[in-house]
Structure formats: C-alpha cells, structure tokens
Amino acid sequence: MENIRKELHELEVGKLLLQEPLSKHTTIKIGGPADLLIIPDGIKQLKAVMDMVKKHQVPWTVIGRGSNLLVGDEGIRGAVIKLGEGMDNLEIDDDQITVGGGFSVVRLATMISKEGLSGLEFAAGIPGSVGGAVYMNAGAHGSDFSKILRKAHILFEDGSDAWLSNEEMQFSYRTSVLQNKRPGICLEAVLQLRKDNREDIVQQMQNNKTYRKETQPWSQPCAGSIFRNPLPEHAGKLVENAGLKGYQIGGAKISEMHGNFIVNAGQATAADVLSLINHVKKTIKDQYNIDLHTEVEIIGTNN
Incomplete structure (x- = not known):
C-alpha cells in the first residue's frame, strides 16, 4: 500500500492515512484499521484515486459519514475512500x-x-x-x-x-x-x-428532530436501524414484543429506547454486534416465523 500511497501523494488527491482505525469514522465507534484511508478533495481527485486503485488492482470500499455501517474488527483490506470535505458542494x-x-x-x-x-x-x-x-x-x-x-x-x-x-x-x-x-x-x-x-417547514423539521431524539438513542454510539422493516410489521416492535430490549452481548446492547437499534454500551466489538444480530434473528424467527434482514451495511473482516 505504500507504493500507491506515494503515487497518490504526488497527485495531491487529498488526505491519505495508513492503518487508520475506522472506529474513528463510524457512528457506532467500531471498526478495525483501513490499509489506506483516502479522503479526496473533489470529484477530479476521486477519479484519479479510482484510476490508481484500478491500475494497482487494489480492492476498494467507499464510506460516507459512517452511519448505517458496521466495520469488522480486523478492518478493511485495500483502499477505503471516504466522501466528505471536498465532496460537499x-x-x-x-x-x-x-x-x-x-x-x-x-x-x-x-x-x-x-x-x-x-x-x-x-x-x-x-x-x-x-x-x-x-x-x-x-x-x-x-x-x-x-x-x-x-x-x-x-x-x-x-x-x-x-x-x-x-x-x-x-x-x-x-x-x-x-x-x-x-x-x-x-x-x-x-x-x-x-x-x-x-x-x-422549519416547524415540521423540528417536530421530526424531536421525535427522533425522544425515540432513538442517538446520544449513544449506534449505527441507526439494524434491520429492514418486514412490512407490514416493524422490526423494532417485533424485538420489543419478543422481550429483547436491553439484551446485551459483550459491549453491544439492544437499546431500551428502540428495539431496532444496537448501541455500543462500552468497548463493543463488531463480533459482539454480529452475535447480537444473529440472536435477534433467531428469536424473531422462532417466535413469529419472520425472517429479519439487516439494513445496516456490514463490511470488512472479522476474526
């Protein structure tokens, strides 16, 4: 990765970080290192990055602000491209x-x-x-x-x-x-x-913000909704009815506020979250014969 980093540095594409912990870049504060994290300064620079990763045949992954994302404890091999400053016109x-x-x-x-x-x-x-x-x-x-x-x-x-x-x-x-x-x-x-x-418009915005604040645990590290709603049912309600609110594995805990949120209650690992996801899936399948599918995107490598 050092060779591609040097070439990208010469092209002045943006910020380049080797072995950057992705826990710093996800809202749930979980994730191992990226071999190379790239934050392009703009569309032109991003295209140069993509040309370079293609030239070197380096695997690549794109992330944004890190919500709705669970990164494995071993991190992500290859290049991780983060869209942020420079891509916010x-x-x-x-x-x-x-x-x-x-x-x-x-x-x-x-x-x-x-x-x-x-x-x-x-x-x-x-x-x-x-x-x-x-x-x-x-x-x-x-x-x-x-x-x-x-x-x-x-x-x-x-x-x-x-x-x-x-x-x-x-x-x-x-x-x-x-x-x-x-x-x-x-x-x-x-x-x-x-x-x-x-x-x-401003009033409706405020109403929606207040609703989220009162019903969802965004004051704690979390990734947003974990499961897609199996319409007409709602995942959070199924989890709540199954008595799983507050259930915890390691540092990962189902929120007391909303059944479709898993919070990082302290030093949680991706493995903890995945174990909790699988426990919820099995419980809901056993009790209601409903298959839950994750909405959160799961990427990277685990032990």
Whole structure:
C-alpha cells in the first residue's frame, strides 16, 4: 500500500492515512484499521484515486459519514475512500438543488428548510451523507430520497461516470441499483424540492428532530436501524414484543429506547454486534416465523 500511497501523494488527491482505525469514522465507534484511508478533495481527485486503485488492482470500499455501517474488527483490506470535505458542494437554483455526495444530510435538511424549500423534512436527524442516502434510498416519516431525486451523478467501477435518472436508479425500500446491479459511487445528486411556507417547514423539521431524539438513542454510539422493516410489521416492535430490549452481548446492547437499534454500551466489538444480530434473528424467527434482514451495511473482516 505504500507504493500507491506515494503515487497518490504526488497527485495531491487529498488526505491519505495508513492503518487508520475506522472506529474513528463510524457512528457506532467500531471498526478495525483501513490499509489506506483516502479522503479526496473533489470529484477530479476521486477519479484519479479510482484510476490508481484500478491500475494497482487494489480492492476498494467507499464510506460516507459512517452511519448505517458496521466495520469488522480486523478492518478493511485495500483502499477505503471516504466522501466528505471536498465532496460537499451545494448549488441552489430556484426549487432545485445540486449537492455533493459528501454533504451531511442533517446539515442539508436544516439549510434547505431555512430557504423555504420543502421536501427534505423527513431527513431531519438522518446522520449520513447525501451519497450514502441516495445509495440506500434513506428515508423516514413516510418519505425517502426516491421521492425527491431527479438524477444522480455516478462514478462506476470501470472509471466511467454518468447521470442516472430517478427511474434508472431503480429505487425500492432502502435499495437502489447501486447496491447490486450497477455498483458505483454517488458523486452528486440533483433534488427537486418545492417552495412552501418557511415557518411551516422549519416547524415540521423540528417536530421530526424531536421525535427522533425522544425515540432513538442517538446520544449513544449506534449505527441507526439494524434491520429492514418486514412490512407490514416493524422490526423494532417485533424485538420489543419478543422481550429483547436491553439484551446485551459483550459491549453491544439492544437499546431500551428502540428495539431496532444496537448501541455500543462500552468497548463493543463488531463480533459482539454480529452475535447480537444473529440472536435477534433467531428469536424473531422462532417466535413469529419472520425472517429479519439487516439494513445496516456490514463490511470488512472479522476474526
């Protein structure tokens, strides 16, 4: 990895960190080291990074702000590319915005509400990046990114890039085409919003933030919702009804506030979290004959 680091350093692509603990870059504060963590300064630099990893045939992984993510205790081999500063451009054109993949969803929703633009109220409190939100079609309060995305600028594995329309993104519940059929990185998104009463928008934003604060344990290290809702059922309610709230394995604990959250109660490992996930899956299957599937993305290597 030292060779590719030196070449990337000469290209001045951004920040380069060897053996960086990914626990510093996930909201649940868990994760072993990345062989090489790269934080590109912009789209041009990211493309140079992708050309280099392809040239050296280095495996690569992309992360955003580290929510909805569980990284293995042994970390991630190869290059980990983090979208953040340098990938957080924002342009407002009437009721349409173009925003970089590294932009904070919470910050974006707050800023847009003050502009009197409606459509992102559901995102108040979603602690991820725009790129990650598009990738997984993040949502809450009955809405999601598929409702507001016009098109997304995607960088594909082969180094090519293109704008995909909403239809081409093939959105469904917490899913997009980027997860399986056409793997890629969301560089930018064009969102179609609508003008509305600023005070009403800000109030709805505040209501959504308050609801999250009162019902979800974001004051503790966590990764967000662990399981997809097996509609019409809700994972959190199933876990609660099964008597699993507060159940703990090692440092990983099912939140007392919300059954679909696992919190890092102190020195939790990815292995602890995975054991707890498997225990919940087995319990729900045994009691309700329902298969739970994880919403949190599990990446990297474990013991």
